[in-house]
Amino acid sequence: MTKSFDVMGMHCASCAQSIEKEVNKLAGVEGAAVNLANEKLTVEYKDDSVTDEMVSQAVEQAGYELVIPTMTQWFNIYGMHCASCAQTIEQAVTKLTGVQSVVVNLASENMKVTYQPELVTNKTIKDIVADSGYEAKEKETNPQLTNDQSDYKQKEINQYKKRVIWSAIFAIPLLYIAMGPMIHLPIPSIIHPNTHPAVFALIQLLLTTPIMIINHDYFSVGFKTLFKGHPNMDTLVALGSSAAYGWSIFSLWNLYQGDLHFLHQLYFESAGVILTLITLGNYFEAISKGRSSEAIKKLLDLAPDTALVVTDHGVEEREVSSVSVGETIRVKPGEKIPVDGRIVSGTSSVDESMLTGESLPVKKSVGDNVVGASINQNGTFDYQATKVGDDTALAQIVHLVEEAQGSKAPIAKLADKISGIFVPTVIVLSILSSLAWYFIGNQSIAFSLTIAIAVLVIACPCALGLATPMAIMVGTGKGAENGILIKSAEALEITGKIDHVILDKTGTITQGEPSVTNVIASPSISKDELIEIAVSAEQGSEHPLANAITTYGEAHHIQQKALDYFEAITGKGIMAKIDDNMYYFGNEYLMTSQHLQINDWEETVASLANEGKTPMYLANEEIILGIIAVADPIKPSSKQAIEQLHQQKIPVTMITGDNTQTAQAIAKQVGIDHVRSEVLPEDKATEVQAIREEGLTVAMVGDGINDAPALATADIGMAIGSGTDVAIESANIVLMNDDLEDVSHAIALSRATLKNIRENLFWAFAYNTIGIPVAMGILYLFGGPLMNPMFAAAAMSLSSVSVVLNALRLKKFHSKSK
Numbered sequence: 001m002t003k004s005f006d007v008m009g010m011h012c013a014s015c016a017q018s019i020e021k022e023v024n025k026l027a028g029v030e031g032a033a034v035n036l037a038n039e040k041l042t043v044e045y046k047d048d049s050v051t052d053e054m055v056s057q058a059v060e061q062a063g064y065e066l067v068i069p070t071m072t073q074w075f076n077i078y079g080m081h082c083a084s085c086a087q088t089i090e091q092a093v094t095k096l097t098g099v100q101s102v103v104v105n106l107a108s109e110n111m112k113v114t115y116q117p118e119l120v121t122n123k124t125i126k127d128i129v130a131d132s133g134y135e136a137k138e139k140e141t142n143p144q145l146t147n148d149q150s151d152y153k154q155k156e157i158n159q160y161k162k163r164v165i166w167s168a169i170f171a172i173p174l175l176y177i178a179m180g181p182m183i184h185l186p187i188p189s190i191i192h193p194n195t196h197p198a199v200f201a202l203i204q205l206l207l208t209t210p211i212m213i214i215n216h217d218y219f220s221v222g223f224k225t226l227f228k229g230h231p232n233m234d235t236l237v238a239l240g241s242s243a244a245y246g247w248s249i250f251s252l253w254n255l256y257q258g259d260l261h262f263l264h265q266l267y268f269e270s271a272g273v274i275l276t277l278i279t280l281g282n283y284f285e286a287i288s289k290g291r292s293s294e295a296i297k298k299l300l301d302l303a304p305d306t307a308l309v310v311t312d313h314g315v316e317e318r319e320v321s322s323v324s325v326g327e328t329i330r331v332k333p334g335e336k337i338p339v340d341g342r343i344v345s346g347t348s349s350v351d352e353s354m355l356t357g358e359s360l361p362v363k364k365s366v367g368d369n370v371v372g373a374s375i376n377q378n379g380t381f382d383y384q385a386t387k388v389g390d391d392t393a394l395a396q397i398v399h400l401v402e403e404a405q406g407s408k409a410p411i412a413k414l415a416d417k418i419s420g421i422f423v424p425t426v427i428v429l430s431i432l433s434s435l436a437w438y439f440i441g442n443q444s445i446a447f448s449l450t451i452a453i454a455v456l457v458i459a460c461p462c463a464l465g466l467a468t469p470m471a472i473m474v475g476t477g478k479g480a481e482n483g484i485l486i487k488s489a490e491a492l493e494i495t496g497k498i499d500h501v502i503l504d505k506t507g508t509i510t511q512g513e514p515s516v517t518n519v520i521a522s523p524s525i526s527k528d529e530l531i532e533i534a535v536s537a538e539q540g541s542e543h544p545l546a547n548a549i550t551t552y553g554e555a556h557h558i559q560q561k562a563l564d565y566f567e568a569i570t571g572k573g574i575m576a577k578i579d580d581n582m583y584y585f586g587n588e589y590l591m592t593s594q595h596l597q598i599n600d601w602e603e604t605v606a607s608l609a610n611e612g613k614t615p616m617y618l619a620n621e622e623i624i625l626g627i628i629a630v631a632d633p634i635k636p637s638s639k640q641a642i643e644q645l646h647q648q649k650i651p652v653t654m655i656t657g658d659n660t661q662t663a664q665a666i667a668k669q670v671g672i673d674h675v676r677s678e679v680l681p682e683d684k685a686t687e688v689q690a691i692r693e694e695g696l697t698v699a700m701v702g703d704g705i706n707d708a709p710a711l712a713t714a715d716i717g718m719a720i721g722s723g724t725d726v727a728i729e730s731a732n733i734v735l736m737n738d739d740l741e742d743v744s745h746a747i748a749l750s751r752a753t754l755k756n757i758r759e760n761l762f763w764a765f766a767y768n769t770i771g772i773p774v775a776m777g778i779l780y781l782f783g784g785p786l787m788n789p790m791f792a793a794a795a796m797s798l799s800s801v802s803v804v805l806n807a808l809r810l811k812k813f814h815s816k817s818k
Contacts, residue, residue, distance in 0.1 A: 001045045005052075006067035007059060010039055015064065022062040026050050041066065052118050053097070068116050070100055074139035074402075075111045077104065077129070079221065081282070082233030083465020085134065087420045088225065092132045096120050103408055107469030109153075110139060110402075133224050153286070160283035167211050167276040174207040178269035197263050201252040204268035211272040212245060215279055231423045233462055237278055239427070240456035244271035244789065247449055265446040267453070267789070274457055274793040281797020285462075285804055302373035303394055307338035310382060320388075327385050331376045339372040339388045346381025350374050400485045400734070404476040409489035411757055412468035415764070422464065426772070430455040433776040450789065454775035458792035462800040463767055467760035470807035475753035478813055483721070483736035484746045491732035495716050496750035497697045501645055501743060502688055502710075504702035505656035505663070506544060508720055508740065509670060510632035512703065514544055516552035517613055518629035520604060528558070530626045534618055536561040537576035537585050541568060545614065548630045571657055571680035573616065584619045587659060589678075591617050596624055609661030612669060639670045641740035646671070648744060655679050655687055655710070685709035701735075701743055718743060752813050760803045767799045 010016060016034035019041060023032035028050035033042045043055055052068050059066040080086060086104040089111065093102045098119025104111045113125055122138055129136035177200070180187050193200040212219075222238030225231050244267035251262035307320050310328040320338045323329065328344065331337055337350070349361035352374045361377045364370060370383055372392045389395065408416075434452035437443040472489045479486050486492045506512055521530045535553030538546040539560055553560070565577035572593070573586010584594055588605075591598050596619050598605075604627060608615040613629040642652050653674040656663050663677035676687050688710045692698050700707070700714035708730040711717030719731035720738055735742040771792075780786045 001048075003043055003045070003052075005041045005043070005055070005059075005069075007034065007039050007041050007064055008067060009064040010034070010036060012036070018062040019059055019064055022058040023055060026054060026058055029055075052116060068118075070114050071117050072112060072114045073122060073125075075113065075125070075129075075136040076139050077109050077111050078135040078137070080104075080106055080109060080134060081221075082106070082460075082462040083415070084230070084232035084420070084423045085225075086465060087416065088132050088230040088232060089129055089134060089136075091230070091420075092128050093125055096124060096128060099125075105408065105469050106465045107473050108402075111136065132228070132230070133221055157283070157286045160279060160286055163214055163279050164276070164283050166214050167272075167279055170207045170210050171272045171276040174204060174211075174269050174272045177207070178204055178266070193263055197260055198252070198255045201248075201255050201263075201266055201268075204266060205249065205252060208245065208248075208268040208272040211275050212241070215275045218275065218278075231427065233423070233460070235423060236426060236456045236459055237274070239430075240453045240789065241271040241274050243449060243456075244268070244274070244453050247446075265444075267449070270453060270789040273790045274453075277790070277793040277797050278457075281801055284797075284801045302336070304336040304338050304373075308332075323385055323388050325385050325388055328382050329385055330380065330382050331370075332380050333376060333378050335376050337370050337372055337374050337376060337383075339385050340392045341370055341383040341385045341387070343368050343370060343381050343383045346379060348379035348381050349377040351377055397480065397485060397736075400487055401476055401480045404472070404486050404488050404492065409468055409472055409493040409757070411493055411754070411761075412489075415464045415467055415761060418464060422459070426455065426459040429772065429776065437777060447786075450786065451775070451777050453789040454787045454792040455772060457789050458771045458775040458787070458796050459768060460764075460771075460796045460799045463764035463803045464761075466800060466803050466807075467764045468757050470804055471753050471756040471760060471810060474807050474810040475749060475756070475813075478810055479746065479749055482742075482745065482749075483739075484742055484749065485734040485736060486746070486750075487732050487734070491716060492750050492753055494697065494750075495699070495733065495747055496754040498699045498716060498747055499650060500653065500691060500696040500698050501650055502653045502655055502691065502698060502700045502714065503672070503740070504684075504700075504707050504710075505654055505658065505666065506632060507703040508701055509638045509654065509666065509672075510634050512544060512632065514548040514614070514630045514632040516548055516628060517631045518608060518615075518627070520629075521626040522624065524623070525625050527626075528556075530618060530628070531556065531558050532561065533578060533583055533625070534585060534628055536563060536578050537566070537574060537583055537618075539563055541566075541574055543568075544632070545616065545630050546574075549628065570682070582621050584617070584621075586616060588617070591619060591624065594619070594621070596622075598624060600624075601627060605659075606661055609659055610665050612662060612665040614658055614662050634666065634669060635738075635740060637739050637741050641743060642671045644741060644744035645747075648747060650744075650747070653691065655684055657681065682709075685713040688713045699743070699747075701740070718746065749813060752810060756807060756810055760806055763806070764799065764803060767795075771795060771799075 007019060010019070013036060016036045019034050020032050023029055023041065023043060028046050028048075030044040030046045032044070034040070035042070041059070056066040056068055077089065080089070083106055086106045090102050090104045093099055093111070093113060096115070098116040099113060100116070101114045102111065115125070126136045176185065177187065177191060181193055189195050191199050191203050218234045218237045219242065222232070222234035222236075226235045226238075248266050248268045248271065251265045254262040304320060306317050307323050308315050308330040309318050309323060310330050315330055323339055329338060329341065331348075333348075343364055343366050345366060347363070347365040350364050350370060351361050352371060364381070369386075371394070372387075373394045387393070390399070430452045433455055434448040437451050438445065438448040472492060475492055476486050476489075486495070503509055506514075519527050519531060521527045531553055534549050535558050538549045561578050563576060563578060564580070567575050569575065569586065569590060572590040573584065575582060575584050577583075584590055584596070588598060598617065601617070601624060605615045608627070608629045613631045615627050615629045617627060618625050645652055651673040653676060654663065654667055654672045655676045657679055658666075658677055660675075660677040663675045667675045679687055684707065688698060688700050692713075692715065698714045699716040699718055700710050701718045701720070702711055703720035711719060711730040716733060717731040718733045718735055721734055721736035733746055735746070775787045775792055777786060
C-alpha cells in the first residue's frame with residue numbers, strides 16, 4: 001500500500017533527506033520518498049503495522065510537520081437536555097484517537113467532528129456517543145434531506161405534551177390531597193390525614209408512582225450518566241425526585257407501624273409535582289427552540305419538490321432530487337425555479353428576494369443565470385441546469401447558516417467551563433448543606449432532606465448552556481432572512497466589535513460597470529484613431545476598464561485591429577503591439593516608467609480626476625497620444641450606507657488603485673473619512689494590516705479576486721454577494737444583496753445578538769447565584785422562609801424557558817425596511 005502526505009516546513013534538499021531518513025526507520029515502511037517541489041511525502045508500506053500517527057511523529061522528529069488528511073462530519077444528536085450533556089459528548093468523542101476537534105451545540109442539537117478517517121470511523125463516533133447515553137446520526141447536507149431533525153423535534157414536542165397531560169392528570173389531585181388539609185380544603189374523610197393517615201399517604205403513593213413511570217427517562221438517563229462519572233441535568237432531577245419518593249415510602253411504612261410523627265414527612269407531592277413542572281418546562285423549551293430554527297425551515301420550504309424536465313420525448317415532471325446537471329428544465333409563470341442554471345430560450349422577470357433580499361424582480365433573458373428557489377414572475381423559459389443538489393445556491397446558503405448556528409462563539413467559553421463542573425458541584429453542595437443543617441443546625445432528617453432536594457432541583461445548567469447558542473441561532477437565522485450570511489458564531493461576535501470599516505471602490509462603492517465619459521486626442525491623432533488603438537489594445541484584457549473601452553468601441557462601430565503582442569502590467573495598465581507599433585495604455589505610473597512626458601496633460605487629468613473620473617493615458621513609444629476618461633457610477637445606496645456607519649460611530653477608509661484626485665473626489669461624494677489611493681492590488685492586504693496594527697478591529701468589504709487577500713487579512717471580511725467566488729470564499733460574511741447598507745445592518749445585528757447573549761448569561765448566572773443559596777437555606781438562617789422543592793422545580797423550569805424566550809426576541813430585529 002502506498003500513501004501520499006503534504007509536508008510543511010521544507011526549504012531545501014537536505015530537509016527532504018532528513019524526512020526520508022526518519023520515516024524509513026519505521027519497521028513497517030518499505031520506502032519513503034520526498035518530493036521537494038510539490039512538498040509531498042510518499043510512503044510505501046510493508047504491512048498495516050504503521051499508522052499515519054507514527055509517520056507524523058517521525059516527520060516531527062525530523063523537525064517538520066505532516067499534514068494528515070482529515071474529514072469533517074456533522075451529526076444530529078438526540079437526547080441532550082442541558083449543557084452538561086453537550087460537555088459529556090464533547091469530552092467522550094475528543095478522547096478518540098484521530099479526532100482533531102469536536103463542537104457540540106445544545107441549541108441546534110448537532111455535533112461537528114473533524115477527524116482522520118484512517119484512525120476513526122463514523123460508527124466509532126456514534127458508538128461512543130451511545131455509550132455516553134445519547135444518540136448520534138450522520139447529518140445529510142442536501143436540503144431535500146435535512147428535515148429529519150425537524151421531524152424529530154416535532155416528535156419530541158408531541159411526546160413532552162403527552163407526558164405533561166398525563167402527569168398533570170395525576171399531579172393535580174395529588175397536590176390537592178397533599179396540600180388541601182393545610183389550607184382547610186374539603187377532603188373526604190376516608191383519605192383525611194386526621195382520620196386515616198395511612199390511607200392519606202397510600203393514595204399519594206398511588207398518584208405519584210404513575211408520574212414517576214411516565215417520566216422514567218429522567219431516571220434512566222440521569223443515573224446512567226451519574227454511574228459513568230459525568231452527571232447531567234437529568235441526574236439532578238433523578239436524585240431530587242428519587243430522594244423525595246424514597247423518603248416518602250419510608251415514612252409511609254412508619255405510618256403503617258403507627259408512628260404518626262411521619263405524617264408530616266411525606267414528600268410524594270414534591271416528587272410528582274417536580275417531575276410535572278420540569279416536564280412542562282421542557283415542553284415549552286422544546287417549542288421555543290423549534291421556533292429558533294425557523295430560518296432554516298423557511299429556506300428549505302423555498303425549494304420546489306418537482307421540476308418539468310424537457311426530454312426528447314416531451315416534458316416530464318420529476319422529483320428535483322433526480323435532476324442532473326446539463327438537463328433542460330422548463331419554468332412557467334408563477335412557478336419556483338427548481339435548481340440553478342442558465343437560460344437557453346425565453347425571457348421573464350424573476351423574484352430573487354430569497355437570495356438577495358431585494359424585492360424588485362430582475363429581468364432575465366437567454367444567457368442569464370437563474371437561481372433555484374427564486375420565483376418566475378411572468379413568461380415561460382427553458383434553462384439548462386448547471387448546479388444541483390448540494391451545489392445549488394440555496395443548498396450553500398442552508399449549509400452556511402447551519403455551520404454558523406452549529407459553531408461556538410468565544411463568549412461561550414466561560415459558560416462552557418462552568419457547565420462542565422456545574423452538576424458535580426451542585427451534588428456536593430446539596431449533600432454538604434443537608435449534612436450541615438442536620439449536624440450543625442440540629443434540624444430533623446426531613447428538614448435536611450428538603451434542603452438537599454431543593455438544591456438539586458433548583459440548579460439549572462440548561463440556562464447557562466442555552467444562553468449563547470440560542471442567541472447565535474436566532475441571530476444568524478435573522479441575518480440569512482435579510483441576505484446577510486454569517487459563516488460562524490465567532491464572526492458574528494467579532495462583527496459587533498468593529499470600529500473601522502475599509503471599503504474597496506470598484507464594485508463595492510461603485511456599480512462596477514464603468515463607461516467611457518471623455519475622449520481627448522492630441523493634435524497628432526483623431527479621436528476615432530485614438531479609440532481604435534485603445535479598443536484593439538484592450539481586446540486581450542478582462543479588466544472592468546477594458547470592458548468599458550470595448551463597449552464604447554462597439555457602440556461607435558470601431559473595428560478592432562489584429563493584436564501582435566499583449567502584456568498586462570499589474571496596477572499600471574497594458575502594453576500592446578499593433579501594426580508593428582508598441583502602445584502603452586494606463587495610468588501615470590506606466591507613462592513615467594516609459595519615460596514619457598505628461599506635463600502638458602496634467603491640468604486636463606486633474607480636472608477629470610476632480611470630477612471622480614479615471615483618466616487613462618494612451619501613448620506610443622515617443623509621445624502621449626491622448627486621454628480616455630472612464631467613470632464608474634456610484635451605487636445609489638453608498639452615501640446612505642456610509643452615513644449609517646457614521647451613526648454607529650465607525651469611521652470609513654476607501655482603498656483603491658485610482659489616482660489620488662479621482663479617489664478623493666469619489667470619497668467626497670459619499671462622505672468617506674480616509675482614502676488610501678494608488679494602492680496596487682497585491683498591497684491591499686498590507687494596507688489592511690497597517691490599519692489593524694493601529695489597534696483597531698477592522699472589517700474589509702470587497703467583491704473582486706484582488707480583494708481576497710485583504711478580506712482574509714481583516715478581522716472580518718465581508719464579500720458583496722455579486723462578487724467573485726474567491727472573494728466570497730475568503731470572507732467571514734457574505735452580503736447576498738449587492739447593497740453596501742448591509743454592512744451597517746450586519747454590525748447592528750451582531751451588536752443586538754451580543755447584547756442578547758450578555759443578557760442571557762447575566763440572568764443564567766444570577767439565577768443560579770441567587771437560587772442555589774436560597775435553596776440551601778440562607779434565608780431561613782436569618783429568619784426567612786425555607787424554599788419548597790416544588791417552587792424550586794418551577795423556578796428551574798422558568799429559568800431555561802426565559803433564556804430561550806429572550807433569545808427569540810431577536811426575531812423582532814429589523815435590519816432594514818424592505
